[in-house]
Amino acid sequence: MREVKFYRCEVCGNMVALIKEGGGTLVCCGQQMTLLKANTTDASEEKHVPYVEVEDGKIKVTVGSVIHPMTEAHYIEWIALVTENKIELVYLKPGMEPKAEFVYNAEEDIIHTVEGDDEIVPNCEGQTCNFVSKEKVKKNFTVYEYCNLHGLWKA
Numbered sequence: 370m371r372e373v374k375f376y377r378c379e380v381c382g383n384m385v386a387l388i389k390e391g392g393g394t395l396v397c398c399g400q401q402m403t404l405l406k407a408n409t410t411d412a413s414e415e416k417h418v419p420y421v422e423v424e425d426g427k428i429k430v431t432v433g434s435v436i437h438p439m440t441e442a443h444y445i446e447w448i449a450l451v452t453e454n455k456i457e458l459v460y461l462k463p464g465m466e467p468k469a470e471f472v473y474n475a476e477e478d479i480i481h482t483v484e485g486d487d488e489i490v491p492n493c494e495g496q497t498c499n500f501v502s503k504e505k506v507k508k509n510f511t512v513y514e515y516c517n518l519h520g521l522w523k524a
């Protein structure tokens with residue numbers, strides 16, 4: 370699963386996505402930036418975990434399973450898709466719906482793992498037709514969202 374690290378400066382609010390890891394320490398306003406931990410489970414009634422549907426060649430994301438507020442004081446700032454070969458980020462504003470759509474390319478964005486010869490299904494969308502196990506077709510992407518009050522979440 371391809372993932373990306375996000376960091377925030379607790380002084381000025383700068384936020385960065387680490388597009389390539391070098392190993393050094395990220396510093397802003399004279400101090401170490403905070404590595405944001407992405408939450409994956411909602412304990413409260415308010416739902417933040419991105420709700421993801423794949424259909425019609427698109428990855429459709431809604432925050433969350435119950436629609437998150439989009440007021441000036443409390444809203445989803447962005448939704449990001451990370452796949453094997455790309456990062457896409459959609460900015461949102463108060464008053465908008467907490468949703469984003471991304472073009473989904475099965476050839477590039479999803480890894481098909483072939484294992485065994487039982488339960489094989491044809492996969493002929495590309496140039497060559499190979500066979501993949503039904504159980505082993507992996508959707509290899511991560512969806513992140515950032516709430517201005519409740520931080521980073523992923524699915």
Ligand SMILES: [Fe+2]
Pocket residue numbers: 415417437443444516517518519
């Ligand atoms: Fe929130």
